[in-house]
Amino acid sequence: MGYSQLLADIVAFRDYIQSERGLAENTLLAYGRDLARYAHWVEQVQLPDYTHPTLKHLAAYVAFLHEEQLAAPSIARHLVALKMFYRFLQLEERASATTVNLLSSPNLWERVPQVLPPPAVETLITAPQPGDRFHLRDRAMLEVLYATGCRASEVVNLKLNDVYLDSGFCKCVGKGSKQRVVPLNRHAVTALRAYLGGGVDEGGRPAAGPEVVFTSKTGRPLTRIHLWALVKKYCKRAGLPKTVSPHTLRHSFATHLLSGGADLRTVQELLGHASIATTQIYTHVDRDRLKALHRQFHPRGGAQPSPPPPAPPGSETPPAA
Incomplete structure (x- = not known):
C-alpha cells in the first residue's frame, strides 16, 4: 500500500465523515490536517503497509508528534482522527482497528484549563x-x-x-x-x-x-x-x-x-x-x-474544633512539684 493510495483513502474518509457522520466543518478541517501529518510521517519512515501498522509503528508516530512539540490536546486529537480513520478502513474491510485501539490518548487534563477570576x-x-x-x-x-x-x-x-x-x-x-x-x-x-x-x-x-x-x-x-x-x-x-x-x-x-x-x-x-x-x-x-461541600455534607467533614480560649491572667494552675 503506497503513499498515493493513503492520500486517496484520506480523501474518501473525509467524504465519509462529512456525508454520513455529519461532523462540523472545523472538525473536518482539523482531521484533514491531522491525517495529512500522518501521511507525511508514513512517507518519511517508509511504513511498509499503513493498513496494518504494528504497535511499534504507532508508538513511533506518537513519539514523532511529541518531537513536533505539539500540545497534549493536539496529540490526542491526532490520535482520535487516526482511530476514526482506521475504523473507516475496517468498515471497508481493508484494515483492523485493533492495534489503533491499543493506543491510549495522553491525559488531556493533567493541566487545568486556564480560568480567569x-x-x-x-x-x-x-x-x-x-x-x-x-x-x-x-x-x-x-x-x-x-x-x-x-x-x-x-x-x-x-x-x-x-x-x-x-x-x-x-x-x-x-x-x-x-x-x-x-x-x-x-x-x-x-x-x-x-x-x-x-x-x-x-x-x-x-x-x-x-x-x-x-x-x-x-x-x-x-x-x-x-x-x-x-x-x-x-x-x-x-x-x-x-x-x-x-x-x-x-x-x-x-x-x-x-x-x-x-x-x-x-x-x-x-x-x-x-x-x-x-x-x-x-x-x-x-x-x-469541593472542600467546602465536603465539610458541609460529609458526616465527619466538619471544621476542626476551636482551641479553648486562653485562661484569664492569674488563673493559671501552678506546675506540679
Whole structure:
C-alpha cells in the first residue's frame, strides 16, 4: 500500500465523515490536517503497509508528534482522527482497528484549563471604550462569549433570527450541527441592543448585511480569527496574560457556574458537550468549593474544633512539684 493510495483513502474518509457522520466543518478541517501529518510521517519512515501498522509503528508516530512539540490536546486529537480513520478502513474491510485501539490518548487534563477570576473577566469585557472603532460590536461579542460559554465559531455564526432579546436567550448551533438554547444575561442583552441599534460610526451593526449578528463595518461576516484577534487586543489593554483566548472565557463560564452551585448536567447542556466526562474537567478547577461541600455534607467533614480560649491572667494552675 503506497503513499498515493493513503492520500486517496484520506480523501474518501473525509467524504465519509462529512456525508454520513455529519461532523462540523472545523472538525473536518482539523482531521484533514491531522491525517495529512500522518501521511507525511508514513512517507518519511517508509511504513511498509499503513493498513496494518504494528504497535511499534504507532508508538513511533506518537513519539514523532511529541518531537513536533505539539500540545497534549493536539496529540490526542491526532490520535482520535487516526482511530476514526482506521475504523473507516475496517468498515471497508481493508484494515483492523485493533492495534489503533491499543493506543491510549495522553491525559488531556493533567493541566487545568486556564480560568480567569470574575474581576479579570469584568476588566476584559469592559475594555472596549467609546473611542474604539468597533466598541459597540466588540463589547457585545465579549458579553455574549462570557454570558453563553459558546465556542468562538458559534458566536461568529450566531444568526439574527436565533437571538431573542425580549426573552433573554439565543439558539446556538454547535458541533455536528446540534442546536441548544442558552440564556443571555441582562448585560449581554443590553450590549446586544446597543450594538444592533447603534450607529455604524460607533461600532453598531450595518442595516444591510448577512443574516449573522456580528459583521464588519462593510457588513461582511466575521471569522473565528477576527474574534481571536479582538480578544488578544483587549487582553493586552486590560493587562491580562497573552495566553487568554475566546476559549478561556468558555472555561471561565463553566467554572464560575459550578462555583456558584450549578449542577454538572446543567453545565453540560449549556456547553453543548456530548459527554458529561468532558464537562467533568471543570470539577478539578474549583478545589475550594469541593472542600467546602465536603465539610458541609460529609458526616465527619466538619471544621476542626476551636482551641479553648486562653485562661484569664492569674488563673493559671501552678506546675506540679
